[in-house]
Amino acid sequence: MSRYRLMRIVKEILIYLAVIIAVILSIAPILYLFITSFKPAELTFSVPPVWNFRPTLQNYYDVFVGGKFTKYFMNSLIVASTTTIIAVVLGSFAGYGFARFPFRGNYALRLGSLLPQMLPPITIIVPLYVLFNSMKLIDTQWALIISYLTFSIPLSIWMATSFFADVPVELEESAMIDGCTRLGAFFRISVPITAPGLAATAILSFIYCWNEFLYAVILTGRDARTLPVTITSFMTNKAILWGRIAASGSLVLLPVLIFALVAQRYLVRGLSRGAVKG
């Protein structure tokens, strides 16, 4: 009996050990970036690495003073929010439609809606460039918003469908018997109930737009540039300015990580719903 208990305790310890290692490996590179962003320049490359140093804000200072970081931060914010608002509104309507009406071809259409998200961006960026060029949209926020809708709408439909499917039909039916219209039932019953899920949908869409690089680097120039492109501008022909990259990288990651932590539970549920039966 005691031998059995010992085995159990050893097993328990091993499991926790493995999980702790997984957690450390997951966050170590991110922590390293944050720490590097506060390192004085002369210590960035020191071997062996120095962990005990006086933190400095010099790198952040350089990022803000050297260029138009604030402007590009605003660009990222405007592009990601505008895209997200449009995508979540359209995606909620469509997701509700898919979850509520079992019409013929529902399933095929729902999968079809995922195709644009699977499309490799590189394959449509050439014609989009030509198109936006003729519409004088190159280097504007609209060029990015329009391109980002191609993946954020499918993403929103996918997530919203899974959240609306969890709302019991009976709730809406009783409201509709009481004289509520379909649209009324949608806005007064389904949307409030799924609000946390829709918020997670918005957060995921925002994160995807905020992180996007390929469209941004090709479709924008000095005016509409977003943050991921700005980070790469610290790789100059002469040198890679690692301090500034670490500082601007940290600033870009911070909102994403906060959002991801806040919405963690709903993000996982919304994403996995389609891959898991039930």
Next chain:
Amino acid sequence: MLSTPSWRHRWLQFKRRIEPALFISPAFIVIALILVYPLAYSFWLSFHEWTLRGFRKCVPFVGLENYIELFKNPDFVSSLRITTTFVIVAVGIEFVLGMGLALLLHHDLRGRNFIRAMILLPMMCTNVVIGLTWRLLLNYEFGLVNYYLGVLGVEPLEWLSKPAMALPAVVLVDVWNTTSFVALLLLAGLQALPEEPFEAARIDGASAVQSFFFLTLPLLRQTILVVLLWRMIDTFRIFDVIYLLTAGGPARATETVSIYVYRYGFQSFNLGYASAASYIMIVIMLIIAGVLARSIGRLES
């Protein structure tokens, strides 16, 4: 007068029938408006010669020449091979590690939410930041990875500067980036499995390993397939991380199809050729998506 109620009835019926379309179509119309022209235009381009040199005069029709050229071009064929290797190796490792992680997290752990939140972080990070951070970490002279390998007694590795090491380095970063996605989806699958078969197996004296191979894997088959195909589509089109980590080098050792198209489209401005390569990518993606659709279909039925 008598027909009024029947008209009303018909109107209601009509309204009910088009209701789903009213909810669903706006999203589809917007996507179609954005995508139809670019897709059609690049299809047209793929049969024409469009280069900066000839761009003022006319764009001659060349038939299938772009496609034939592509398959004759050793760089393109090698980029297809590199992409295939990358997809299979990266997704394979991510699956094994992700499954392990999912099984660990399936235990009743203390601080489960905290652990899950921490593990979720890599998949949310900005790709540009991931690429650059790992470029620093994997640096030959002053990277932390080589330093700590040295502490363990391993010789420093030329991760990003040696062709034979560059693809493994890219795989390593992709594994770090996306194993959590695989793990969290598989975990959700594990949690949805019925408990009875496992209890029955335990009573019959099956070991943990046996019940994993003979119960968990078969029961989880569909979820596994969906997750694998999903990851394959994502890995297949990878661009940002590789572009910032190695830019396709050294000596094109990590030049995936996306990077190849980028080089032809935006560095040599050979748009017809780049479009033909794009369409080959789209066809490959559609094949994977088709398999994915069938397996999701089976999952839902």
